[in-house]
Amino acid sequence: MYHFYDQYCLEQAGKSRLRILPPVDSSVSLDFSSNDYLGLATHPDVVNAAIEAARQYGAGSTGSRLLSGNYKLIEAFERQIARDKHTEAALVFSSGYQANMTVLASLLSRRVLPAPPLVFFDRLNHSSLYNAMFLSGVEYVLFDHNDMDDLRRQLQKYRVSSRPAFIVTETVHGMEGDLLPLAQLVDIAAGYNCFLYLDEAHATGLYGPQGYGLSTTVDLSPVPHMVMGTFSKAIGGAGAYVACNAVMQQFMLNRTAGFIYSTAPSPMSVAAAAQAWRMIPALAGQRQQVFAMADLLRRMLRANCITVMGDGTNIVPVCLGDESDTLALKKALLEDGMMVSAIRPPTVPTGTSRLRIAINALHDRASVNQLAEGIVRHLAAPMAEG
Ligand SMILES: Cc1ncc(COP(=O)(O)O)c(C=O)c1O
Known part of the structure; x- marks a missing residue:
C-alpha cells in the first residue's frame, strides 16, 4: 500500500508543491523565515527560566x-x-x-x-x-x-x-x-x-x-x-x-x-513562555523597530512594482502567483545567504504562491536593504527552475 502514498507525493512534486524539510546546516546569514519575532527564543532569561523549571519540576x-x-x-x-x-x-x-x-x-x-x-x-x-x-x-x-x-x-x-x-x-x-x-x-x-x-x-x-x-x-x-x-x-x-x-x-x-x-x-516550555510573557510590555522599542522595518521593506518593494501584500504587520508576503517561480526566488535568495519561506497551495489559494517574509527584532535597515535588493535583482533576471 505504500504505493498510494508515494503516488500522492509524486503528484505534488509534479505541481511544484512537494514539501521538503529545509537544510539544517545551511549558511544563512539573514533569516526572514522565523516566527521568533522579538528574538525571545534565545534570550538568556527565557532559556534560564526553562532550565530552572526543569530542575524544580522535572522535564515532563x-x-x-x-x-x-x-x-x-x-x-x-x-x-x-x-x-x-x-x-x-x-x-x-x-x-x-x-x-x-x-x-x-x-x-x-x-x-x-x-x-x-x-x-x-x-x-x-x-x-x-x-x-x-x-x-x-x-x-x-x-x-x-x-x-x-x-x-x-x-x-x-x-x-x-x-x-x-x-x-x-x-x-x-x-x-x-x-x-x-x-x-x-x-x-x-x-x-x-x-x-x-x-x-x-x-x-x-x-x-x-x-x-x-x-x-x-x-x-x-x-x-x-x-x-x-x-x-x-x-x-x-x-x-x-x-x-x-x-x-x-x-x-x-x-x-x-x-x-x-x-x-x-512540560514545565520547561511553560516557564519559558511565562518568562517571555512577563517581558513583553518592556519590548515596545523592539515592536516599533519591527513595524518600521516591515514598512520600509514594503515601500522599497512596491517602489519597484513588486506585488507585496498586507499592511501594518511584520509579515510581508511577496506574491508571485506561480509555485515554481516562488521556489526559484526562494532558492536564489538562499544562495545569497537569505532564508525566506515559500508558501504554496494548499496553504494559500491556487495562483497566490508567495514568499513569506517575517521581519523580526534582529533586522535592521541594512538587512532590509539587502533583502529588497536581492528580490529586485532576481526578479529582474530570469531565474532557473528551482
Ligand atoms: C493563525 C495560526 N493559528 C494557529 C497556529 C498553530 O500554532 P502552533 O504552531 O503553536 O501549533 C498557527 C501556527 O502556524 C497559526 O499561524
Missing part, C-alpha cells in the same frame, strides 16, 4: 492536568494571562494547533448546543481552524478574508435565530500579513448575536498597549467570546492559551478532548 508534567499534571507554575501563568487579556480565566495548551482544533470543535458540539450551530468563517483561516470545522462536522459559511461587508451579506442571508451562530477568524493573518478590523467585527457580531472566536497567534506579543494582542485594544464584552493565542511566535516558545470567562474555562475542562486527554505542557 507526568500526566493530564486533570490527573497528575497540574502544577503551581502553570496555574500562576494562566492567572497572569487572564489579567493581561482582561478576561476572568485562561487555559494553557501544548500547541496552538491542538488548542484551535479541539477547543473550537468542543464549542460546536451538538451534545451541548440546543440546535445545530452555524459558523461564519473567514475563507483564509488557518488549517487548525478548518480542521475544527471538519472534526465537529459543523455547517459553515465562508466570508471573504477580512471583508466585513461580505460577512454582513452572509449573515443576512444565512443567520437564523433558531441556530447558535459563531464567527471565527484571525486578528493578524499569518499568511496575508494584514489586520482584522476588530472593532467593526465586534459590532457586527453583537448585531447578529454571534459568538466570537479569535485567533491571536500572530498578534500576541506585538499589538496592544502592553503587547498582549489586538483583542486588548477593543471592548469585547458586548459579545460572548474566546481569544486564543500561541507562545510559538513572538513569545519565542511553544504552546498556546485560550482566554475566556470562568464558564468557558470550566466547559473546556469538561468537554475539550485535547485538554482532557493530553499530557499537560
Whole structure:
C-alpha cells in the first residue's frame, strides 16, 4: 500500500508543491523565515527560566492536568494571562494547533448546543481552524478574508435565530500579513448575536498597549467570546492559551478532548513562555523597530512594482502567483545567504504562491536593504527552475 502514498507525493512534486524539510546546516546569514519575532527564543532569561523549571519540576508534567499534571507554575501563568487579556480565566495548551482544533470543535458540539450551530468563517483561516470545522462536522459559511461587508451579506442571508451562530477568524493573518478590523467585527457580531472566536497567534506579543494582542485594544464584552493565542511566535516558545470567562474555562475542562486527554505542557516550555510573557510590555522599542522595518521593506518593494501584500504587520508576503517561480526566488535568495519561506497551495489559494517574509527584532535597515535588493535583482533576471 505504500504505493498510494508515494503516488500522492509524486503528484505534488509534479505541481511544484512537494514539501521538503529545509537544510539544517545551511549558511544563512539573514533569516526572514522565523516566527521568533522579538528574538525571545534565545534570550538568556527565557532559556534560564526553562532550565530552572526543569530542575524544580522535572522535564515532563507526568500526566493530564486533570490527573497528575497540574502544577503551581502553570496555574500562576494562566492567572497572569487572564489579567493581561482582561478576561476572568485562561487555559494553557501544548500547541496552538491542538488548542484551535479541539477547543473550537468542543464549542460546536451538538451534545451541548440546543440546535445545530452555524459558523461564519473567514475563507483564509488557518488549517487548525478548518480542521475544527471538519472534526465537529459543523455547517459553515465562508466570508471573504477580512471583508466585513461580505460577512454582513452572509449573515443576512444565512443567520437564523433558531441556530447558535459563531464567527471565527484571525486578528493578524499569518499568511496575508494584514489586520482584522476588530472593532467593526465586534459590532457586527453583537448585531447578529454571534459568538466570537479569535485567533491571536500572530498578534500576541506585538499589538496592544502592553503587547498582549489586538483583542486588548477593543471592548469585547458586548459579545460572548474566546481569544486564543500561541507562545510559538513572538513569545519565542511553544504552546498556546485560550482566554475566556470562568464558564468557558470550566466547559473546556469538561468537554475539550485535547485538554482532557493530553499530557499537560512540560514545565520547561511553560516557564519559558511565562518568562517571555512577563517581558513583553518592556519590548515596545523592539515592536516599533519591527513595524518600521516591515514598512520600509514594503515601500522599497512596491517602489519597484513588486506585488507585496498586507499592511501594518511584520509579515510581508511577496506574491508571485506561480509555485515554481516562488521556489526559484526562494532558492536564489538562499544562495545569497537569505532564508525566506515559500508558501504554496494548499496553504494559500491556487495562483497566490508567495514568499513569506517575517521581519523580526534582529533586522535592521541594512538587512532590509539587502533583502529588497536581492528580490529586485532576481526578479529582474530570469531565474532557473528551482
Ligand atoms: C493563525 C495560526 N493559528 C494557529 C497556529 C498553530 O500554532 P502552533 O504552531 O503553536 O501549533 C498557527 C501556527 O502556524 C497559526 O499561524
